[in-house]
Amino acid sequence: MSSARIPYVPLGAFYFFYFAVIGGFMPYWGLYLQSLGFGAAEIGQLMAIVMATRIFAPNFWGYIADRTGKRLLLVRFGALMITLGWLGVFLAREFWPLALVLLAYGFFQNAILAQFESVTMAHLGEQRDRYSQVRLWGSLGFIVVGTGLGVAFDHISLSVLPLAMLACALATWLSSLAVPDIATATRRDASHGFREILRRPAVWTFFAAHFLLLLSHAPYYTFYSIHLESHGYSRTEIGWLWGLGVGAEVLMFLVMHKVLPRTGEQRMLLWSLLLSALRWVMIGFGADLPAVIWLAQLLHAASFATFHAAAMVVIFRHFGDGHQGQGQAVYSMLWGVGVALGSWVAGAVWSVATAPWIFSVAALLCLLAWVLLHQAGTKASAPASRA
Incomplete structure (x- = not known):
C-alpha cells in the first residue's frame, strides 16, 4: 500500500480525540473524585473498576471482530456508547452509582482501541x-x-471535568x-490456532513483561497528580508535567520508524523496562526536587512510547491478520489486569509517607520484567527476525 492511499488525517483525528478523553481522565479524575469527598482507598477502587474492564471487554470484542471482520463498525458503535454512557457522570455522586457509570464507560473505552x-x-x-507517525496524534x-x-483548573472548579470529557x-x-473502512482477515483465515500462538515462548514471555510493566504504572496513573499536589505543585504545573511526558512520547513516535528497524524489538523492549524502573524511583523519591520530577517525565518516552511501538510490531508479526484482534485484545486485557490490580493495591496502602516505597516496588516490577525478557534472549526475537 502506498503512502498516498493511507488515510492519515482520519486515522490521526480518531487517535487525537480518543486520547483527549484520556488526557482529561488520567491526570484529573483522581483529583475530581477527591473533590467529591472520596478517600484514597475509594479512589483506588473506582479507578480499578475502569481499568478492570480491560480484562474482559477487549477479549469479548476481539473475538467478535476476528469472527466478523467488522472492526471499524464495532469501533463506531463503541465510541457512540462512550458518549451516551458518559452522560451518567452528571447524575452519579455516590460510590456505587458512580462505579456503575465507570464500569459502562470502561467497557467501551477500553475495548475499541485494540480494534482500531x-x-x-x-x-x-x-x-x-510508520504506525508511530499516526499514533502520535493521540499523544x-x-x-x-x-x-x-491543568491551567483551567487553577481558575475554575474541577466540576467541569465531566463536561470536557463528554465533548471529547x-x-x-x-x-x-x-475513517474509511477496510477489509480485515477473519479468524477462519488464520493458519495457526490462537492458543498455539500464545504458547510460543517469545509470545508469553513478552506478555508477561507487558503485564509487569503495566502493574508498575498503576501508582502513576492513579495517584501521580495527588502525589504532586501533596508536595505543593499547582494544577497548572501538574498539567504541564503530564503534557511533558506525552510530549516526549510524541517526539519518540516521530523517530521510531527509523530507530526501531535498526534497534530491533527485543532490544527496544529491554531498554524501555530499565528506563521505566529509573523513572519510578525518581518520581517516588524526588517529589521535593522539581528538576528531578520534570526530568522523570521525559522518561515517559521509554516507559510507554518505545515499548508500545515495539509491542505493536511484535503482536502483528506473531498473530498475523487472522488473530490480530485477539492478539491486540490480550495486550489490552493485560493492561487492564495490571493497572486495575495495581490501583487497588496502591489505593489500600497509599499515603504521603508510603508513596516513595510504592514507586520503589513499581521499579522492582520493571526489573523483573527485564529479567524475563533477557532470559528469553534470542528465542524472543527469532520469530521477528524471520518475518
Missing part, C-alpha cells in the same frame, strides 16, 4: 513501521487537553465516522 489499532495496521499495510490530543485543563467523547465518535 488493527484497522490502522490494515491501512498501513507494508508500511507498518497530541492528550497534551492539548491535559495541559489545557462526542468528537471521538464523529471522527470514527470519517
Whole structure:
C-alpha cells in the first residue's frame, strides 16, 4: 500500500480525540473524585473498576471482530456508547452509582482501541513501521487537553471535568465516522490456532513483561497528580508535567520508524523496562526536587512510547491478520489486569509517607520484567527476525 492511499488525517483525528478523553481522565479524575469527598482507598477502587474492564471487554470484542471482520463498525458503535454512557457522570455522586457509570464507560473505552489499532495496521499495510507517525496524534490530543485543563483548573472548579470529557467523547465518535473502512482477515483465515500462538515462548514471555510493566504504572496513573499536589505543585504545573511526558512520547513516535528497524524489538523492549524502573524511583523519591520530577517525565518516552511501538510490531508479526484482534485484545486485557490490580493495591496502602516505597516496588516490577525478557534472549526475537 502506498503512502498516498493511507488515510492519515482520519486515522490521526480518531487517535487525537480518543486520547483527549484520556488526557482529561488520567491526570484529573483522581483529583475530581477527591473533590467529591472520596478517600484514597475509594479512589483506588473506582479507578480499578475502569481499568478492570480491560480484562474482559477487549477479549469479548476481539473475538467478535476476528469472527466478523467488522472492526471499524464495532469501533463506531463503541465510541457512540462512550458518549451516551458518559452522560451518567452528571447524575452519579455516590460510590456505587458512580462505579456503575465507570464500569459502562470502561467497557467501551477500553475495548475499541485494540480494534482500531488493527484497522490502522490494515491501512498501513507494508508500511507498518510508520504506525508511530499516526499514533502520535493521540499523544497530541492528550497534551492539548491535559495541559489545557491543568491551567483551567487553577481558575475554575474541577466540576467541569465531566463536561470536557463528554465533548471529547462526542468528537471521538464523529471522527470514527470519517475513517474509511477496510477489509480485515477473519479468524477462519488464520493458519495457526490462537492458543498455539500464545504458547510460543517469545509470545508469553513478552506478555508477561507487558503485564509487569503495566502493574508498575498503576501508582502513576492513579495517584501521580495527588502525589504532586501533596508536595505543593499547582494544577497548572501538574498539567504541564503530564503534557511533558506525552510530549516526549510524541517526539519518540516521530523517530521510531527509523530507530526501531535498526534497534530491533527485543532490544527496544529491554531498554524501555530499565528506563521505566529509573523513572519510578525518581518520581517516588524526588517529589521535593522539581528538576528531578520534570526530568522523570521525559522518561515517559521509554516507559510507554518505545515499548508500545515495539509491542505493536511484535503482536502483528506473531498473530498475523487472522488473530490480530485477539492478539491486540490480550495486550489490552493485560493492561487492564495490571493497572486495575495495581490501583487497588496502591489505593489500600497509599499515603504521603508510603508513596516513595510504592514507586520503589513499581521499579522492582520493571526489573523483573527485564529479567524475563533477557532470559528469553534470542528465542524472543527469532520469530521477528524471520518475518
